[in-house]
Amino acid sequence: MSRLTALRSRFVDAxxxxxxxxxxxxxxxxxxxxxxxxxxxxxxxxGTASAWLRSPIRPARVHIVNLSTPPTDLPPWLSVENGDACDLRSATHGRYDLVFSNAVIEHVGGHVRREKFAEAVYDLAERHWVQTPYRYFPVEPHYVFPGLQFLPMAVRAATVRRWPLVHTRPTDRASAVRSVxxxxxxxxTEMRHxxxxxxIHYEWMAGLVKALIAIRR
Structure with a gap:
């Protein structure tokens, strides 16, 4: 393991x-x-099945909606569906006790899609827990690069192609632009909207807000 790989592991993966x-x-x-x-x-x-299988929490039943291919050989209390969380038919899913989402809303693709995501959250259950990294925390969490989110798109794309702490480095400019x-x-303000x-609760690190969590009890 290189020193840089070890550094990312120390911050994120280990x-x-x-x-x-x-x-x-x-x-x-x-x-x-x-x-x-x-x-x-x-x-x-x-979310992912692996996250729940590692979790110290074991609800009566967990149903995951994800764009990835569903895994097999899951325990009876855990199920995974290939689907778009911004385009769910709540009538086909029924109602749940709790909607959970961790670091997903920032990936769904634009303001209109985020509104649809939030609508799904309210439609599916009375209670929810929706977490997302805070934009103004000084280190961009996906790439572990200080201030990356504030740079122009071209600079961000060029950076992630070279930055050694990227989990999976883009192979060309097009994939780098798409990635960032x-x-x-x-x-x-956006989370409150x-x-x-x-x-809206805050996760803190080193005296700074690191993440935001929308909670409805």
């Missing part, structure tokens, strides 16, 4: 990384906010 510790705290926080989560039916918009264009970090009937 089981004892800063990112892993933040995720563990987030699970604990979710359990405090929803102490009956173990008895709930949960729909996860944009698919991420639109949100501000507090999309979730007007929710509480």
């Amino acid at each position: 089981p004892d990384s800063l990112g892993a510790k933040a995720r563990a705290r987030r699970w604990q926080w979710l359990a405090r906010i929803f102490p009956d989560v173990g008895d709930m039916t949960v729909i996860d918009l944009g 264009a698919e991420i639109e970090l949100l501000s507090k 999309y979730f007007p009937d929710s509480e």
Whole structure:
């Protein structure tokens, strides 16, 4: 493992990384906010089966909607559907006890799509937990690059082609542009707009807001 790969692992990927510790705290926080989560039916918009299989929380049932190909050999309490979280038919899904989404709304593609995502959240359950990285935290979390989100598109694309801490480095300019264009970090004002009937909570790191969470209990 190179020093730079080891550095990314230390920040993001390793089981004892800063990112892993933040995720563990987030699970604990979710359990405090929803102490009956173990008895709930949960729909996860944009999540992964692996995240729930590693989670210390075990709801009664979790249904995941994701654009990826669904995995096989899942336990009975966990199911995955290939689908678009911004274009769900709530009548076909029914109602759940809780909508959960972690770091997805910034990827759905533009303001109109984010509004549709938020509408789905409200349609599917009375309660929800929707987390997203905060735009004005000084380090862009996907690329672990300081201030990347504030640079012009061309500079961002050129940067991620060379930056050694990128998880999967784009192979050409077109894929680099597509990679950075698919991420639109949100501000507090935007989160309040999309979730007007929710509480907006903050995740902190080093005295700074790192992420925003829309919570409806």
